[in-house]
Each structure stands twice: as C-alpha cells, then as structure tokens.
Amino acid sequence: MDSSLLDLFPPILGASLLQNPQVLFALRVLGVLLPAFLGIYLMLPRGGRDSHVVRLFGGALVTLSFVLLVTFPLSSSEGAVDGSQGTALWGLDNTLECYTFHALAFVSVACAVMMITSRNPVYSAIWFAMVLLSNSGLYLLQQAEFLAAATIIVYAGAIVVTFLFVIMLAQPNGAARYDRFSREGLLSAVTGLLLSGVLIAAIHLVSRTEGRAPVADAAARPAGSVVAIQAAANPTSLLPDGKNPNAAHVAGLGKSLFRDHVVSVEITGLLLLAAVVGAMLIAGHRIEESHVRK
C-alpha cells in the first residue's frame, strides 16, 4: 500500500544496524512498549497472594509506557520532532479534543490492563464494561454517535451483563482456582507486546500518508482491489467526514447500510434469525425434559 511499509524490511546486511531508520523505528516501538510489557507481567495474578506493591509498580510501568507512546517521537525521519508529535499522530488539531482523546485512551488502556490482571472474574467483567464505555467515548469523539450508542446498548448493556450472569450463576461459592491465576503469564505478555508493537507500527505508518485513513482513500488503493471497486461504485460517502462534517449521521448510516450494503445486512439478519431459532430449539427441548414428572 505504501512504499514505507515495504521499506520497513529491507535487506539489513552490511551497514551498521543502528543507523538504519527502519531498525531504529522498530527499536523505538519496542522500547516504548517494554515498560508496559514488564508492568503487565508483574501485575498478572499468580497462584498465591499478590503483593499490592508489585501491582502498583506494574501499573506505574504501564502508565510510563503510555506517556512515552504519546510524547516520544517514534520515527525521526518525519521532521516534526517537537512535543506535538502525539497530537499529530492521531490527526487531531483541537486542544480540548486532544486532551479528551488522551484521557479516554488512557482510561481505556488502564481498564483493559485491570481487566486482564484482576483475579476476580466479576471484577474483570466490570473492567471490561469500563473499557467499552471509554471506547464509546472515543467513538463519540470521532462523531460516530450511532456506533457509540450501539456499543453501549449491545455490549455494555447486554453482553457484559450476560457475562456477569454466567459468572454469578456458575460459581456462587466464589471463583474456582483456575480462574484466579494466569497460567502462561510470560508467554501472554510477550504475545501482547509483539501484537501491540505491530499494531502501533502499522497505525503510525498509515497515519503518515497524508493523515488520512487509507480505506476511505480510493486513489491510494491499487486498481482492482475490492475496496477500490466498492469506493468507485459509491463515490460519495454518506457519512459525515472531513469533506462534509454536517451530514446527518444516523440517517446517512441507515442509507449507507440499506443502499450500499443491503446484501450484507440481509445475510447478517438471516444468520441471526437462524441462530435465534437454533437457540430456541435447544432451549425448548431442555424445558420439556425438566418438566417431565419423575
């Protein structure tokens, strides 16, 4: 898609590694994420009693990592190496918007860390709900109002409540032992480090291409790709974006869903209907069985 992404993995033989900007970039990403990796590894619950000091220290390390990610310039080749790097990274220019974004992002990340490191499944579910709430705050910031409301209604209002239900019904005498510690703490922490490193690198590289999301930009796509064909078929997006920020959001989304993506919507509806009927079938049999007189 972008030449810089291909440049990320050049033949790194010969010249000194540390002068290669791509290697530098990768090293910086890893360096920024290293405290978070250590912190999460420290915070993950072990079998015995966890010390609060260790957990607090881990939390401080994760916070340090977040602050570094926001303020530290990841790639030196970009020119703008001043403190505004963090804001330029996400394409936000308004100061209040920027602060709100960072506050919500931090709450989201912190709650996610608490979710995977808390020992009690009920608390994990609550932290997950907090992650969803702050995420929908982020959606609101991007003017995706419908997505925000749908996230709260569907995820926070129904799915997490079902989680809580299952946890409370399945383990009324407290959580089982296998729910209270993480079995592969080191491996999962390393996986998380690698995954978030790749994601951050990808987002960073994408954000350098004119500060525009590549999916919306048909011209940046190779001709013949699915996205390019779709974009050519629907040249004007009905959703509010940089070009027409005042478009009616929900109405535009509805039109887009039922005009451009009507087949997908119908198929999804059919799938859900099949799932509901299947669930009813299974549940119905059980009720009949339980009502049979012994």
Added chain:
Amino acid sequence: MAEWIEPLIKIALVVGASQAAVAYLVLVERKAAAYLQDRFGPNRVGPWGLLQPLADGLKFILKEEIIPDGADRILFLVAPLSILASATFVFATIPFGYVVPWPGSEPIALTIAPNIDIGVLFVFAVGSLGVYGVILGGWASNNKYSLLGGLRSSAQLVSYEIPLGLSVIGVLLFSGSLKMETIMTAQAASGWWWVAIQPLGFVVFMVSGCAEAARLPFDLPECEQELVGGYHTEYTGMKFGMFAFAEYLHMITVAFLAVILFFGGWHFWGLAPYTEANEVGFIGAVVRVVVLNVKVLLMIFFFMWIRWSWPRFRYDQLMDLAWKTMIPLGLVNLVICAFCQEFLAQDDYVTRAVLGWLAVAGCFAWAAASVSSKPVRTVAVRPS
C-alpha cells in the same frame, strides 16, 4: 465563555429540579396511595405532611451505614453509585421545554445537550447501564436473597429493553428523526399526537417502560414476600436512598419519554400551538415548559395509580408478557407503521389512525379467541 455558562446553568437546573422532584414525588406517592386506600397518608410533619421529604432525607443521612460481613466492599459501594449516575446522566438529552428566546442570539434550546443526533438511543443506552447497579448490588451483598433478586431483576430489565426499543421505532419512522426535539416538533406541526395514531405502540411502550422502571405490577426486583427486599436488602441509610432515588428518576425518565414520544411534548391545541423556534415569545416559552411538565406530572400520577390498581405479576407471567406478548405486539405496530409510511401520503393522518386502532381491535379479538380456547396451564406427562 457564554457557551460554557449556558449548559452549566441548565445542568444545575435539571439536577436540582429532579432531586427536589424525587423528594416530593415520594410524598405524592404516599398521599396518592393513602387516598386510594381511604387513609390520610403522612400528615404529622408540617401542614399536610409537606415537610415529610425533609424528615426522610435527614433520616437517610443520619442512619447508621452497615456493610455486611463477607460483602465485597468496593462493589457494594459502587452499585448504588452506578445506578444513580446512569439514572441522572440520562437527563442530558431529555428536553424540558421548547426554546427560550434570547436577545441578540439564537433561541436557547431547553435541553442540556441539544440536537444530539442519536437522542432517544442515548437515553436507552445510558439507561441500560442501570442494570449494573442492580446486579452488582445483589452480588456484593453476600446474601442469597439479594443475589436472587439481582439476577431476576437484571433478567427482567434486559428482557424488557427489547419491546421498549420496538415500540419506539414507529414513532421514529413517523417523525423521521431520533432527536427528541424533532419528534416533538413533528407532532406539533401535524397537530396529531402519536398516541392517537399508534395506540398499540403506546401500550407496548407503557408496559415495557413500567417494567424498566420496576414500578409496581413489575416490581419483581423487590418482591417482598419472596425475596425480603431484593437486591437492596442489605443496604441502609443513604446507600439505600440512592437506590430509591434512582428508581424514582427512572420513573420520571419514562414519563418524560412517554410525553415526548407519544403525547406531543410541549404541544397543546390553542394553548401552545406549533411555531418556528425563532418566533416563540417569552410567555410562549414559559407556557410550553408548563404544558410539558404538567403532562409529565399527569403521567407520573398515572404510574402511581397503576400501582394500587394492579396486582404484581408472577415471574413466569412477567417473562411471558415480555417475550410472547409485548414483542409480537411491537412487531405488529412496526409493520403497520412501516406500511403507512411507505404507501400513505405524508399528511394522511386519519387513515393512519384508523389502521392503528383497527390493529388494537384485531389484537383484542385475537386475545379473546386464544384465551377462551386454550387451557391456562399445561403439564407434560412422560408417556410410559
């Protein structure tokens, strides 16, 4: 600077008014209950018991706070906070009037956050977070009855969200928007309240709204005979007060929604007719606020009236009502509304109303036929 002050004033107004309203609605409820049962009701504190809410508030604050042994202390405290926060947050998008003219600027909309594109959805989304207070309160109390009450009432709240959402879709179709300001304006401009056109939708909305607010025919959450006090059995003092506050706030929210979605909001023929936002005079603005709030008070009184007219449902009846009655009725209403919107002229309200009431008649006929022909309870016997 002014753009900061305006919402702050509105927030202070709405929060203050709703807290005071809750305090006095408790008194109104007790008085109404007393009159329906041929008693006097509270009459010792102040004239006609008018200072009773103050006494209640003092008692809430001064009572000993007890956290039971073995309770999860953090969640025990978080539960009442979360339910009260979500119940209060809902009022951010609920309009309490039309507009107030302001010299030298645009008329001020009487909503804390006006023109949110997802208006009604926001209310449903934030309102659905109240479940957490119920389920966490029940779980954290370390009490079997609390846990059972919490589980059961969260199942009720999650179930009734579906018919609640279905019943509103017809209104949204006719108004063409999710914004509550636009919905009220659409009714005012046409001169028809949607309750006259979609009686079925209104019935489904009222039943589900009653269940969402856990008002009496549906107050399974605190079914005294079976569950002591339900999820707030172990709560004392102000923590219990928060649950009670949230319950009343839920009722006020449902009343506001019913008035805005089905009873024309600030519109009343002759008294507060439709006018453009920038043509409303100061007196007109005040009249509209009064009309809207009187309607809301009447609706709240209707809720209290139901409370003493209708016995509580059994739990299986409650669930059957949601899944087997209210959802189909909501779907019928939705189909009729979609049909009207597609095939009838935009201003042909008479045909729409006729169709809506025909649907009600059809449902009654169907209910009568199915009730008389079916045994009430069936027991399956294994053939052996």
